[in-house]
Amino acid sequence: MTDSRAERTAVAARALYKQEDFLRSLDGLSDEELREHMRVTADLEKAAIKEWLDSGDCYIISLAGKVHLPTCDSMGRFVDRDSAWGLNFRFPERLLGEGPDADPIPIWPILRTRAQIESLPSCTPCPLCAPMPVAPEKRFGANSWTYLRARSLNSKHFGTEFRLAEGTLLGALTKISTVETIDGFDFTAEFEHAEAPITDPDTEMMYRTGMRALAKQQSWTATAPLMTGCGS
Numbered sequence: 001m002t003d004s005r006a007e008r009t010a011v012a013a014r015a016l017y018k019q020e021d022f023l024r025s026l027d028g029l030s031d032e033e034l035r036e037h038m039r040v041t042a043d044l045e046k047a048a049i050k051e052w053l054d055s056g057d058c059y060i061i062s063l064a065g066k067v068h069l070p071t072c073d074s075m076g077r078f079v080d081r082d083s084a085w086g087l088n089f090r091f092p093e094r095l096l097g098e099g100p101d102a103d104p105i106p107i108w109p110i111l112r113t114r115a116q117i118e119s120l121p122s123c124t125p126c127p128l129c130a131p132m133p134v135a136p137e138k139r140f141g142a143n144s145w146t147y148l149r150a151r152s153l154n155s156k157h158f159g160t161e162f163r164l165a166e167g168t169l170l171g172a173l174t175k176i177s178t179v180e181t182i183d184g185f186d187f188t189a190e191f192e193h194a195e196a197p198i199t200d201p202d203t204e205m206m207y208r209t210g211m212r213a214l215a216k217q218q219s220w221t222a223t224a225p226l227m228t229g230c231g232s
Contacts, residue, residue: 006048013041017095017105027096034092038085045081052111059117059131061110065124065145067117072129078109110147110165110204120167146209150189151201162191165204170194
Protein backbone atom coordinates (compact mmCIF):
# COMPACT_ATOMS: atom_id res chain seq x y z
CA MET A 1 0.00 0.00 0.00
CA THR A 2 2.97 2.34 0.50
CA ASP A 3 4.08 4.56 -2.36
CA SER A 4 0.46 5.32 -3.23
CA ARG A 5 -0.44 8.40 -5.22
CA ALA A 6 -1.52 10.17 -2.02
CA GLU A 7 1.78 9.41 -0.34
CA ARG A 8 3.84 10.46 -3.37
CA THR A 9 1.95 13.77 -3.41
CA ALA A 10 2.61 14.31 0.29
CA VAL A 11 6.30 13.47 -0.06
CA ALA A 12 6.63 15.86 -3.02
CA ALA A 13 5.04 18.64 -0.98
CA ARG A 14 7.48 17.99 1.87
CA ALA A 15 10.43 18.05 -0.53
CA LEU A 16 9.71 21.69 -1.39
CA TYR A 17 10.84 22.76 2.08
CA LYS A 18 14.34 21.49 1.30
CA GLN A 19 14.69 23.65 -1.82
CA GLU A 20 16.50 26.93 -1.34
CA ASP A 21 14.44 28.72 -4.01
CA PHE A 22 11.19 27.69 -2.37
CA LEU A 23 12.35 28.79 1.07
CA ARG A 24 13.45 32.14 -0.35
CA SER A 25 9.96 32.56 -1.83
CA LEU A 26 8.53 32.23 1.70
CA ASP A 27 10.79 34.93 3.12
CA GLY A 28 8.78 38.02 3.96
CA LEU A 29 5.46 36.22 4.39
CA SER A 30 3.46 36.80 7.54
CA ASP A 31 3.25 34.12 10.22
CA GLU A 32 -0.30 33.29 9.15
CA GLU A 33 0.74 32.94 5.51
CA LEU A 34 3.54 30.59 6.55
CA ARG A 35 1.04 28.58 8.59
CA GLU A 36 -1.22 28.31 5.55
CA HIS A 37 1.64 26.82 3.51
CA MET A 38 2.23 24.27 6.25
CA ARG A 39 -1.48 23.45 6.56
CA VAL A 40 -1.59 22.54 2.88
CA THR A 41 1.30 20.10 3.37
CA ALA A 42 -0.16 18.73 6.60
CA ASP A 43 -3.52 18.13 4.87
CA LEU A 44 -1.79 16.18 2.08
CA GLU A 45 0.02 14.12 4.70
CA LYS A 46 -3.24 13.44 6.56
CA ALA A 47 -4.85 12.21 3.34
CA ALA A 48 -1.92 9.84 2.76
CA ILE A 49 -2.04 8.54 6.35
CA LYS A 50 -5.83 8.03 6.15
CA GLU A 51 -5.54 6.06 2.91
CA TRP A 52 -2.84 3.95 4.48
CA LEU A 53 -4.85 3.30 7.67
CA ASP A 54 -8.02 2.55 5.70
CA SER A 55 -6.19 -0.23 3.86
CA GLY A 56 -6.08 -2.23 7.10
CA ASP A 57 -2.60 -3.52 6.22
CA CYS A 58 -0.37 -1.05 7.96
CA TYR A 59 2.68 -1.06 10.22
CA ILE A 60 5.28 1.52 11.20
CA ILE A 61 9.01 0.89 11.51
CA SER A 62 10.55 3.23 14.05
CA LEU A 63 14.04 4.68 13.59
CA ALA A 64 15.11 2.26 16.34
CA GLY A 65 14.09 -0.61 14.04
CA LYS A 66 11.02 -1.86 15.93
CA VAL A 67 7.74 -2.71 14.17
CA HIS A 68 4.65 -0.97 15.57
CA LEU A 69 0.94 -0.92 14.97
CA PRO A 70 -0.29 2.55 13.94
CA THR A 71 -2.36 2.64 17.15
CA CYS A 72 0.75 2.28 19.33
CA ASP A 73 1.01 5.16 21.81
CA SER A 74 4.66 5.70 20.89
CA MET A 75 3.71 6.29 17.22
CA GLY A 76 0.91 8.79 17.86
CA ARG A 77 3.13 11.83 17.29
CA PHE A 78 4.01 10.53 13.82
CA VAL A 79 0.54 9.33 12.75
CA ASP A 80 -1.22 12.52 13.93
CA ARG A 81 0.15 15.01 11.40
CA ASP A 82 -1.47 18.02 13.12
CA SER A 83 0.53 17.06 16.20
CA ALA A 84 3.66 16.44 14.11
CA TRP A 85 3.47 19.97 12.68
CA GLY A 86 2.34 21.50 15.99
CA LEU A 87 5.63 23.19 16.91
CA ASN A 88 5.91 24.66 13.41
CA PHE A 89 2.38 26.03 13.62
CA ARG A 90 3.31 27.70 16.91
CA PHE A 91 6.63 29.04 15.63
CA PRO A 92 6.33 29.33 11.81
CA GLU A 93 9.66 31.13 11.53
CA ARG A 94 11.35 27.74 12.11
CA LEU A 95 10.74 27.00 8.44
CA LEU A 96 13.12 29.79 7.46
CA GLY A 97 15.95 28.56 9.65
CA GLU A 98 15.27 31.15 12.34
CA GLY A 99 15.64 28.74 15.20
CA PRO A 100 17.87 26.03 16.67
CA ASP A 101 16.69 23.29 14.30
CA ALA A 102 18.63 22.70 11.11
CA ASP A 103 15.83 20.48 9.76
CA PRO A 104 12.47 21.59 11.22
CA ILE A 105 10.29 19.50 8.88
CA PRO A 106 8.58 16.83 11.03
CA ILE A 107 9.56 13.22 10.44
CA TRP A 108 7.43 11.22 8.02
CA PRO A 109 6.86 7.71 9.39
CA ILE A 110 8.32 4.64 7.69
CA LEU A 111 5.11 2.97 6.49
CA ARG A 112 5.14 -0.71 5.58
CA THR A 113 2.67 -3.47 4.74
CA ARG A 114 2.74 -6.92 6.30
CA ALA A 115 4.33 -8.37 3.16
CA GLN A 116 7.07 -5.74 3.24
CA ILE A 117 7.74 -6.44 6.93
CA GLU A 118 7.93 -10.18 6.29
CA SER A 119 10.40 -9.65 3.44
CA LEU A 120 12.94 -7.98 5.75
CA PRO A 121 15.95 -10.03 6.86
CA SER A 122 14.79 -9.58 10.46
CA CYS A 123 12.72 -7.26 12.58
CA THR A 124 11.80 -6.72 16.21
CA PRO A 125 8.14 -6.18 17.24
CA CYS A 126 7.30 -3.44 19.72
CA PRO A 127 6.75 -5.08 23.13
CA LEU A 128 3.93 -2.62 23.93
CA CYS A 129 1.59 -2.89 20.93
CA ALA A 130 2.85 -6.42 20.03
CA PRO A 131 2.07 -6.39 16.29
CA MET A 132 3.55 -9.87 15.73
CA PRO A 133 3.55 -9.46 11.92
CA VAL A 134 6.18 -12.14 11.35
CA ALA A 135 7.11 -15.59 12.55
CA PRO A 136 9.25 -15.77 15.73
CA GLU A 137 12.25 -17.15 13.83
CA LYS A 138 12.54 -13.83 11.97
CA ARG A 139 12.96 -11.83 15.19
CA PHE A 140 16.49 -11.25 16.46
CA GLY A 141 17.48 -9.72 19.77
CA ALA A 142 21.23 -9.05 19.72
CA ASN A 143 21.13 -8.79 15.91
CA SER A 144 18.29 -6.31 15.42
CA TRP A 145 18.25 -3.48 12.87
CA THR A 146 18.74 0.24 13.32
CA TYR A 147 16.98 2.57 10.87
CA LEU A 148 18.18 6.01 9.89
CA ARG A 149 17.98 8.58 7.12
CA ALA A 150 20.94 9.02 4.79
CA ARG A 151 21.52 12.51 6.20
CA SER A 152 22.50 10.91 9.53
CA LEU A 153 25.42 8.95 8.07
CA ASN A 154 28.86 9.87 9.36
CA SER A 155 32.39 8.47 9.53
CA LYS A 156 31.54 5.95 12.25
CA HIS A 157 29.37 4.12 9.69
CA PHE A 158 32.23 3.43 7.24
CA GLY A 159 32.45 -0.31 6.58
CA THR A 160 28.99 -0.97 7.98
CA GLU A 161 26.78 -2.98 5.63
CA PHE A 162 23.56 -1.14 4.82
CA ARG A 163 20.29 -2.06 3.19
CA LEU A 164 17.46 0.15 2.01
CA ALA A 165 14.50 0.08 4.39
CA GLU A 166 12.67 -2.42 2.16
CA GLY A 167 15.64 -4.81 2.28
CA THR A 168 17.67 -4.07 -0.89
CA LEU A 169 21.38 -4.63 -0.21
CA LEU A 170 23.61 -1.55 -0.56
CA GLY A 171 26.75 -3.01 0.98
CA ALA A 172 29.40 -1.27 3.05
CA LEU A 173 29.38 2.53 3.23
CA THR A 174 32.55 3.78 1.51
CA LYS A 175 32.17 7.54 1.07
CA ILE A 176 30.01 10.49 2.14
CA SER A 177 30.21 13.96 0.70
CA THR A 178 28.21 17.16 1.01
CA VAL A 179 29.10 19.88 -1.47
CA GLU A 180 27.77 23.41 -1.24
CA THR A 181 26.64 24.83 -4.60
CA ILE A 182 24.88 27.96 -5.74
CA ASP A 183 21.60 26.05 -5.53
CA GLY A 184 22.18 24.61 -2.06
CA PHE A 185 23.87 21.40 -0.96
CA ASP A 186 24.52 18.26 -3.01
CA PHE A 187 24.57 15.12 -0.86
CA THR A 188 26.16 11.83 -1.96
CA ALA A 189 26.66 8.54 -0.14
CA GLU A 190 28.45 5.67 -1.89
CA PHE A 191 28.13 1.99 -1.03
CA GLU A 192 30.08 -1.10 -2.04
CA HIS A 193 27.30 -2.90 -3.91
CA ALA A 194 24.92 -0.06 -4.85
CA GLU A 195 24.36 0.49 -8.56
CA ALA A 196 24.39 4.26 -8.01
CA PRO A 197 25.17 6.61 -5.09
CA ILE A 198 22.39 7.72 -2.75
CA THR A 199 21.74 11.42 -3.39
CA ASP A 200 18.51 11.96 -1.45
CA PRO A 201 19.41 12.71 2.20
CA ASP A 202 15.94 11.51 3.27
CA THR A 203 16.48 7.98 1.91
CA GLU A 204 15.53 5.42 4.56
CA MET A 205 18.09 2.72 5.24
CA MET A 206 19.02 0.21 7.91
CA TYR A 207 22.00 -1.67 9.30
CA ARG A 208 22.27 -4.62 11.64
CA THR A 209 23.13 -3.83 15.25
CA GLY A 210 24.25 -6.12 18.03
CA MET A 211 27.49 -7.48 19.40
CA ARG A 212 28.60 -9.42 16.31
CA ALA A 213 27.79 -6.60 13.92
CA LEU A 214 29.52 -4.08 16.19
CA ALA A 215 32.66 -6.23 16.40
CA LYS A 216 32.77 -6.51 12.61
CA GLN A 217 32.37 -2.75 12.20
CA GLN A 218 35.07 -1.97 14.76
CA SER A 219 37.44 -4.44 13.08
CA TRP A 220 36.91 -2.80 9.69
CA THR A 221 37.37 0.71 11.12
CA ALA A 222 40.63 -0.27 12.80
CA THR A 223 42.16 -1.53 9.55
CA ALA A 224 40.55 0.80 7.00
CA PRO A 225 42.73 3.41 5.24
CA LEU A 226 42.12 7.07 5.98
CA MET A 227 39.41 8.42 3.66
CA THR A 228 39.24 11.99 2.46
CA GLY A 229 36.60 14.25 1.02
CA CYS A 230 33.89 13.07 3.44
CA GLY A 231 31.44 15.06 5.47
CA SER A 232 28.59 14.39 7.86
